[in-house]
Amino acid sequence: MTSIKIFLTTFLIAFSFIVKGQVNFEPDSIFNYKITKEGDLKMKAFKPSGHNISDKSPVIIFFFGGGWTSGNTKQFYxxxxxxxxxxxxxxxxxxxxHGKHKTSPFECVTDGKSAIRFLRAHADKLGIDPNKIIASGASAGGHVAACTGVIKGFxxxxxxxxxxxVPNAMILFNPVIDTTEKGYGIKKVGKDRKTEISPSHHVVEGIPPTLIFHGTADQTVPFENVEHFTKLMTEMGNTCELIxxxxxxxGFFNGSYFRxxxxxxxxxxxxxxxxxxxxxxxxxIEN
Structure with a gap:
């Protein structure tokens, strides 16, 4: 897709909003991807027009923010x-x-990994390319997405x-990237486990290409955290673009539908x- 096509896509979506007065931000299908003792977990799927299961479309999966305590899938509709x-x-x-299931950030990471694995395992039924999976998310959801690409185990x-x-790329919006005293979440992960799921403490060679959007005045997740992570990623030969x-x-990035x-x-x-x-x-995108 060229820059011109990207521009046209944006224009047509905006034009549709103006002409119709609304855009359909409801999912095209909803299905379970994991059964846990705390309840079933669902994926809300949005599909290209005319999409077929025989297609090999790239797929992007979003994880909502909320401090591992709350949140809503509508954030990324x-x-x-x-x-x-x-x-x-x-x-x-x-x-x-935690608010709904009484779980910890560690279960959040496990669920994120289960979601990526589900997409890859069911690629043929979902009409997606198992080698073109993008993990995305915001804040704590950005942490979940980052952990799928960085953290081993769980x-x-x-x-x-x-x-x-492990996804093939990551797009992160003001992600929690350091769970120690220097970042966010130490009270929730505990001092004894503060680096276990802290992406900044597990950067190695071979992490998927990563794009990060972050506000410089973020008072929840310090901007310095993503600067440091980007530096570590670059030093290890990984692609990491910080914008x-x-x-x-x-939460600066949220669209008008959610905010x-x-x-x-x-x-x-x-x-x-x-x-x-x-x-x-x-x-x-295959034409």
Missing amino acids: QQARFFADSGYVAISAEYRV DETDENLNISS PFDGKGH KRKTDDIFNNTMNLSLEFLQKHNFN
Whole structure:
């Protein structure tokens, strides 16, 4: 997809909103991907027009934010629809959170890995390319997405571990990337386990290409955390692009559907930059 096609996609989505007065931000299908003792976990799927199970579409999966305690899959419905209209299968996924399931951040990571593995294991039935899976998310959901690409272990032992739970790329929105005293979440992971699921403490060679959007004035997840992570990734030979949003705080990226903003300027910017990033890394849409 060329830059011109990206522009046209954005224009047509915006034009549809103006002409019709609304865009359908509801998922095209909903299905379970994991059964836990705390309850079933669902994927909310958004599909390109005319999509068939014989297709090999790239797929992007979003994990909502909420401090591993709360959150709603609707946070990423607008992004998911944008990607579906751009030719991707897009998923907004549930995962266990403390408020509803009385679980910890460690179960969140395990669920994220289960979700990636499910997509890869069921690629033929879902019409997706198992080698073009993008993990995405915001804040604690950005942490879940990052952990699928960085953290070893924390897999469900009853799953087929021969199927990889590592995505092929990551797009992260103000992600929790350090769970120690220098970052966010130490009270939730505990001092004795503060680095176990802290992506900044597990950077090695071979991590999937990563794009990060972060506000420089974020008071929840310090901007310095993602700067440090980007530096570590680059030093290990990994691709990690950090795009700062000057003066913006936590959750700056949300679209008008979720936050009822007056404009979608930042939303459109992050979406276009995401498509450009994926194009550079060969997540091309087959015509």
